[in-house]
Amino acid sequence: MRGILKLAYKLLVNDKAKFTALIVGITFAVFLMIQMMAMFAGILNRASATVLNVGASIWVMDPAVQTVANTIGMPDYVLNAVKSMQGVSYAVPFYSGGALVKLADGTYQAVTIVGLDDTTLFGRPTLIEGTLEDIYGENAFVVIKDTEFRKLENPRIGTEFEVNDNRGVIVGVATVASSGLFGIPTLYTTYYRALQYLPNPRFTISYVLVEPKTPADVWRIKQQVQQLGYLALTKDEFIDRISDFYKYQTGVGTNILIMTVMSFIVGLSISGQTFYTFVLENLEKFGALKAMGAKSRELIAMILFQASFTALTGYGLGIGLCAVLIRLARVRLPDYASIITFGNLALAFVMVVIIAAASSYFGVRKVLRIEPFEIFRG
Amino acid sequence: MANPAITASGIVKWFGEGEARTQALREVSLEAYFGEMLYIVGPSGSGKTTLLSVLSGILRPDAGSVSVEGINIWSLGGDQLADFRLHKIGFVFQDYHLFPRLTTVENVAVPLILKRTDWQEAIAAAEEYLEIVGLKGRADLTPVKLSGGEQQRVAIARAMTSQPDILIMDEPTASLDGDTGQAIVGFVKENVLNERRCILIVTHDSRIYQYATRVLKMEDGRLTGVEKGGSS
Numbered sequence: 001m002r003g004i005l006k007l008a009y010k011l012l013v014n015d016k017a018k019f020t021a022l023i024v025g026i027t028f029a030v031f032l033m034i035q036m037m038a039m040f041a042g043i044l045n046r047a048s049a050t051v052l053n054v055g056a057s058i059w060v061m062d063p064a065v066q067t068v069a070n071t072i073g074m075p076d077y078v079l080n081a082v083k084s085m086q087g088v089s090y091a092v093p094f095y096s097g098g099a100l101v102k103l104a105d106g107t108y109q110a111v112t113i114v115g116l117d118d119t120t121l122f123g124r125p126t127l128i129e130g131t132l133e134d135i136y137g138e139n140a141f142v143v144i145k146d147t148e149f150r151k152l153e154n155p156r157i158g159t160e161f162e163v164n165d166n167r168g169v170i171v172g173v174a175t176v177a178s179s180g181l182f183g184i185p186t187l188y189t190t191y192y193r194a195l196q197y198l199p200n201p202r203f204t205i206s207y208v209l210v211e212p213k214t215p216a217d218v219w220r221i222k223q224q225v226q227q228l229g230y231l232a233l234t235k236d237e238f239i240d241r242i243s244d245f246y247k248y249q250t251g252v253g254t255n256i257l258i259m260t261v262m263s264f265i266v267g268l269s270i271s272g273q274t275f276y277t278f279v280l281e282n283l284e285k286f287g288a289l290k291a292m293g294a295k296s297r298e299l300i301a302m303i304l305f306q307a308s309f310t311a312l313t314g315y316g317l318g319i320g321l322c323a324v325l326i327r328l329a330r331v332r333l334p335d336y337a338s339i340i341t342f343g344n345l346a347l348a349f350v351m352v353v354i355i356a357a358a359s360s361y362f363g364v365r366k367v368l369r370i371e372p373f374e375i376f377r378g
Numbered sequence: 379m380a381n382p383a384i385t386a387s388g389i390v391k392w393f394g395e396g397e398a399r400t401q402a403l404r405e406v407s408l409e410a411y412f413g414e415m416l417y418i419v420g421p422s423g424s425g426k427t428t429l430l431s432v433l434s435g436i437l438r439p440d441a442g443s444v445s446v447e448g449i450n451i452w453s454l455g456g457d458q459l460a461d462f463r464l465h466k467i468g469f470v471f472q473d474y475h476l477f478p479r480l481t482t483v484e485n486v487a488v489p490l491i492l493k494r495t496d497w498q499e500a501i502a503a504a505e506e507y508l509e510i511v512g513l514k515g516r517a518d519l520t521p522v523k524l525s526g527g528e529q530q531r532v533a534i535a536r537a538m539t540s541q542p543d544i545l546i547m548d549e550p551t552a553s554l555d556g557d558t559g560q561a562i563v564g565f566v567k568e569n570v571l572n573e574r575r576c577i578l579i580v581t582h583d584s585r586i587y588q589y590a591t592r593v594l595k596m597e598d599g600r601l602t603g604v605e606k607g608g609s610s
Contacts, residue, residue, distance in 0.1 A: 003491040003500065007480075014479035288475035291436055293464025294492050295457055373428075373437040375471060 001301065004294075008302035009309065011282065018278045022271055022310045023317065026355065029267020030318025030348055031325075033260050037344040038322060040256040042337030046181035047246055048239040050096060050114070053176040054123035056209035058221060059238045060091075063231040066245040068238070069112075069182070071096055073203030078230060082208050085224045087217025092117035094207040095194045101152070101187075102162040109151055112186045113141075113163070115194025122209055125188060130157050130172030135190060142172040144186040146179040147334035166197045183335050264351050271314070272359040275307060279363035283370055291372035303363045311356035315349060383544055383576035384410040389432055389442035391425075391599075402428040403439065404599040412543070413573045415566075415589060418580050420596035426580040427548060429596065433578065434467050434546045435459050447543065464492055468537030472549040474529050476521040482532050483508060483517040489540035500539075507535040510569060527558040531565070538570060545570060547579045556585055563589045 013019050045052075050068045051059065060082055062072035082091040095115030100108045116123055121135065125144060134140055143155050152161070159170045168187075180186060189197075195204055210232070212218050218234060225232035233241060247253030279286075286299055322340065329336045391403040402425045410416045410433075418426050431437035433444055435451045444451050451462055468489075476485045486504035491497065508514050511531040513524075521529050530550065537545055547566070551559030563579070563586045571577055579590070587593055595603045 001494070003494065003497045006497055007484075007488065007491055010484065011477060011479050284473075284475060285477055288469075288471060289488070289492070290460075291463065291469055291471075292489055292492060293460045293462075293467075295460045298492070371437075373431045375475060 001298075004298050004302060005305045008305045011285075011302075012278075012306045012309065015278065018274060018281075019310070021274045022278070023314050025270030025274060026267055026311055026314025026352065027317040027321060029263050029271070029355065030315050030352060031321045032263030032266070033348045033351055034319055034322040034340060034344055035325070035338070036256050036260045036263060037347060038326065038338040038340045040253065041341045041344055042339045043181065043252065044243045044246060045178055045339055046337050048242045049176070049178040049180045050112075051235055051238050051242070052178050053125065054094070054114075054209065056094075056123060056207075056235065057212060058210035058218065058232050058234055060208035060210060060225050060230055060232045061206075063229075065231070066249070067242050068096065069180075071206040073201050074205045074208070074230065075203045076205065078228065079205055079208050081228055082210060082221075082225065085221055087212050087214070087220045089211045089213045090120070090122075091208050091210045092120055092122045093191050093205045094123065094209050095191050095204065096206045097194070097198055097200075098184075099163055099198050101168065103153055104160065105153070110184045111152070112180060112182075112184055113194055113198060114186060114188045115191040116188060117209075118190045118192055121190075125174035125176045127172050127174045132172070134171035135188070137169075137171055139167045139169045140171040140189065140193070141168050142174050142188040143170050144176055144188070145173050146176065146186070148179060148183060148185040152185045163197050164199065168197070179335070181337070264355075267351070268355045268358060271310070271355050272362070275310070275359035276362050276366075278306075279303065279366055283366060284375060286367045287370040287372055287375040290370065291375050296368055299367050300364050303360050303367060307356040307360035307363070311352045311359075315352045318348070319345065381412055382409045383412045383447065384408075384433055384578075385445045386433060387443055389429065389439045389444070391428055391432060391437070391439050402599050403432065406442070406599070406601055408594065408601060410544075410576050410578060412576050413571070414591035415571055415577045415579065417587065417590040417593040418578065418596055419582055419584075419587075419593055420602075421582065424596045425599040426582075426596050428599075430546055430548060430578060430580050434469070434544070435463050464489065464540065466543050468540060468542035468545045470530070470533045470537045470545070470547040470550055472552055474521070474533040474553075476529060476532055476536075478520060478522055481518050481520060482513065482524065485521060485532055486535045486539055488536060493540060504535070504539055507539050508532075510538070511535045511565070526553050526555075527562060530554060530558075530562050534562070534566060534570065543575060545575060545577045547577065549581055549583075550579060551581060551583045551586055559583060560586055560589075 047067060062074060065072055079091060079093050082088060097113055099111055099113050101111050102108055128145065135142055143152060155170045157170055161168045210221060212221055222232040289299065326338045387407040389403050389406040392399055392401050394400055406429060418429060420426050428437065432439045438452060446466060451459065454462060483501055483504045486507055487500040490500035490503055505514065505517055508517055511534055513528060513531055516524060516528065521532060524532065550562060554562065566577065567589045592604065594601050
């Protein structure tokens with residue numbers, strides 16, 4: 001069979017114009033599909049940046065919270081109640097809120113301020129400059145060195161700024177796994193300093209971060225929190241909740257889905273039509289092979305091989321092109337939110353398989369119907 | 379005359395449905411022998427190509443039987459019939475049907491590749507057959523760069539590579555000028571025909587009759603006579 005497949009390969013790639021058209025069609029379709037899905041994955045990843053960066057196992061929140069940025073304050077008793085629940089190893093308060101900081105040159109910059117539990121500093125970022133203990137110093141803040149860092153005029157340890165007429169000073173520079181979605185810098189401080197510096201409503205706890213004693217306790221903790229009138233979600237559930245919000249309640253998901261489907265249809269049309277034309281042009285030759293003694297399954301194998309080879313080559317090139325474009329885009333636009341996930345690759349692969357299957361189906365049907373006698377009749 | 383290579387009896391073939399139904403072959407019987415070059419001649423639409431297709435296992439007749447080397451080929455299943463064609467029959471099509479995207483030597487190797495011969499071995503064997511037909515120097519060219527006569531010789535080399543017992547040639551001179559056509563058929567008689575091989579040629583080119591062992595005349599779906607050689 002190897003020789004027959006090699007024959008199919010040569011028949012395909014030696015027809016340079018058709019082969020190029022096929023490859024370009026599938027590459028372009030894969031590129032568009034992956035690009036759309038990568039953009040969406042990038043948006044979703046950044047929307048869940050705080051959840052990913054803090055890494056708590058369970059997040060307790062008001063049931064109306066849809067995204068990590070839109071917090072609804074909870075009263076202090078919730079923290080105490082959670083701490084006393086069965087199965088809880090420990091629970092800490094967590095603050096997340098927006099603020100304007102006045103920089104040295106007098107300009108204002110919006111920031112996200114994260115307040116970590118004063119005792120444990122649970123969810124702290126990885127420091128690359130400074131020491132952790134300095135966060136307990138007067139007016140101390142740790143700045144996150146991500147793509148938004150430059151918006152604070154590239155602060156260093158000792159850089160001062162104002163928050164609500166309070167003096168702030170950078171005591172450390174840290175990194176996190178993911179930048180936020182909204183393109184604003186992040187400052188970390190202690191929970192109580194965050195409350196002191198920022199205007200707050202009556203209830204101040206954004207989230208209670210919980211660590212269960214065992215994985216089996218997660219379900220029990222969720223039940224107890226629900227009885228309290230609040231919502232407890234695991235890290236993955238919270239990320240899914242945020243993703244669902246952007247997918248289904250903002251229109252972003254629908255638009256990306258439409259673009260992805262359009263890319264698929266364009267790819268299917270170009271590749272399907274070109275491959276079918278390729279088979280039609282070679283129909284007499286397939287008939288001649290049949291007359292010479294090629295079996296139907298061998299002809300089917302040839303066509304499937306040609307379609308699969310084209311699809312997989314286009315798939316690889318499409319992914320490569322998309323990766324290069326994202327890389328290039330990040331050189332100019334550090335905030336560019338696009339990530340290629342394994343899920344995206346798998347989905348695009350399924351779509352490419354459908355394109356290859358649909359393209360070859362019509363070709364196979366045509367080839368199986370050709371009678372060798374037609375070749376004799378000319 | 380040697381043993382019969384092909385024995386056909388009472389072949390009937392209809393085409394079409396209803397009022398358009400026409401009978402292409404009417405009770406045709408013939409024998410073709412090893413070592414002979416048998417021509418089937420006649421005007422267009424007389425049923426020559428249909429008969430050739432039935433004899434070579436390509437077109438199933440509505441009635442009658444065809445035995446090749448004692449095997450009733452129309453009792454074989456689909457895959458067996460394909461194997462029969464692959465191993466016993468060599469085809470030279472009227473329009474050659476060479477693959478324009480393959481080199482000449484790869485074209486000649488196609489039947490061997492269908493026989494699952496290793497690619498390199500098939501190419502090596504194909505080169506030998508190209509040498510026989512005098513085209514070794516053209517092995518790496520694509521067919522479009524060859525003249526009509528050269529393409530015909532490539533088609534003959536391709537038909538010979540599987541060393542078939544029966545060589546079927548459909549209008550071998552139709553696309554060639556008179557001299558080239560005669561040279562090709564002369565070449566086939568000289569180099570391809572042997573005691574273990576039977577060559578069947580469908581033609582209406584009377585200029586090549588001189589090479590035939592026998593010439594059977596066909597008209598309106600019937601064998602109507604013998605223009606050269608013995609009985610049908």
